Amino acid sequence: MAGLRFDLRDTPPEAPALRAELRAFLAEAGREWTPMVRAYSWMGFDREFTREVGRRGWIGMTWPAAHGGGERTAMERYVVLEEMLAVGAPVAAHWIGDRQSGPLILRLGTEEQRREFIPRIIRGECAFAIGLSEPDSGSDLASLRTRAERVPGGWRINGRKVWTTNAHRCDFMIALLRTEAQPDPKLKHQGLSQFLVDLRSSGLTIRPILDLVGEEGFNEITFDDVFVPDSMVVGEVGQGWKQATAELAFERAGPERYLSSLPLLTAALDDLRAEPAAAEAVGRLLARAGTLRQMSLAVAGMLQEGKAPEREAALVKDVGNDWEQITLPETIRDLLDPARTPPQVTEMLGIITMVARSYSLRGGTREILRGIIARQLGLR
């Protein structure tokens, strides 16, 4: 269809053993997880949990052994990700580093950067934030204005980033910044560069923003003459846009784009047995879940082969977001009898109802994703 391919893949032969190991670990680690923790899942920040995950070799699984990585396959990593998400594990303290910051540093970073950051990410000791959105640059990301100017030995940053998830708890940010003024809006994609910014730098202020759930999930970050040494430039100066968009296939392809609300289905299922409409409704949910999983695996397979399935990833995220955000929570809500529902299930449904708004915003809005698909169809 219009050049988009979703070839079926298999999970790797190691999967059953890996799953058994993960399930044992997660059952133990998850004993105390509240409905809030599980509903927040990959936005939930828990350093201790992340260090345990690192100790077991589940961060940087595919990275070269020379830098401390596990040299396992991308499909084995996929198994780990989906097992974590299926139970709503609080993975935010390593999720970004494992998914995109680490791979970016390995691909385009200097040897010095690799030596400094990769082992720490693998141990779960260096949490990354993504510095993209700004107050006036959301979906129109390339219009961003936070600038880095050359000064002796490095760069001086001024401006603001916003909606940066967990920045106040993280150690470093990979920030996309303007290194060359670009008065012509048509050329806005030029003159951008990526930097590794220490979130404890002088002149950098992080102000947590309370979200509608009542959590301090994201932040506003103000850069006031923040100095970043030359050694913290990632890749090539001026190539930031190309570098950042190449990351998007990684950012959008994962199972987190359809599994976010699965813990609600798992938690509620046993309370639906008495409801006559449940069989059909749950069947419809599972038909989609199995299909989305195969679509997601197809994209993971392409990533493993070194392809950049940005458009396939956008499509899977769009279809997956609809399911996790609308179909699943609405179905469960329709089926549950409030009078007989255990409080922890009611609580999780309530939190997911609120959190789900973010699913079709984070990592590219529904409208932006559909624009990408429309371009693939030849409509723009």
Added chain:
Amino acid sequence: MSDELRTILLEQVDRLLADTVTPALLRGLEQGIWPGALWAEMEGLGLTLALVPDAMGGAGLGWDDAAALWQVLGRHAAPVPLAESMAAAGILAAAGITPPAGLLGLVVPGEAGLPWGRRAGHLVAAGGDSVTLHHPAAAQEGRGAVSRLPFDRRTPGPQVAAAPMPATLGPDAASLAGALIHAAQMAGALEAVLDMSVDYATTRRQFGRTIGGFQAVQQLLAQAAGEVAAAGVAAAQAGRSAARRGLAGAEFEIASAKVVCGEAAGKVAAIAHQVHAAMGFTDEHALHLHTRRLWTWRDACGAERVWARRIGTAALARGGAMLWPDLTARDEGAAA
């Protein structure tokens, strides 16, 4: 069958159908005109016996190859009941009965008739503990209310052969085969309907530009593309599972495919008609030749409701703790 051979076969069938299946031919079907030349060509290619093992004179294809072929057939509005005949022959062969030549009708429990039942030389029933081959009783000719295609009531007559139901097919063999056929055909027809809609959106002009240039239309078609992709994956996964574990072992995937493709049929047909507007509502435009089949196949051999209930009943019985382990174990049991 190797990926390479499969690609060659699929391209060959796609070309044959592209050259033969014109809107005029599709309209003729609705007048009861049998496309004899096309059917003869398909028989000549050995497609009717494609699911029959080499040793029994067939091509030895698997259910995965068959599902891919039926998707191609659906892309061209499935002008002949090839899929049903192919599945019936495959089921006979799996039970050890050599399939007779000619068009075979597959008797699916609960269905009021058979597509082109009047042309069937034999009928195959496959349910419970036996597979049986019959001469057909006289046909009561009819036609589908929405498809307007020949859809005839034809009951099995004198029995020609019988064999115990093989475990890989299971007691619901005919229903599962019917669901797989229609899911795969829908996945193909959905591709055709999306292509037609994109073509129309890039040629029809209003307000001084093509309507596909408007974001409102782009968003609709992008949503349709997501549904079409999901349908294709669901159908392919159902075929692959049946190839690995037999029809009985692929109940979850076949049921899922019928649900996902059926839901997609509803959504994508609606979007296609919205994009085509009044032009697509005319008899003259070819869009309805495809969307009327989508609506028909959606209801054939069990609508979404029926198959969703099967999946859901099983999942509720297993309970919340087994939901994710069951979903992930299916592939891994087979791959091991």
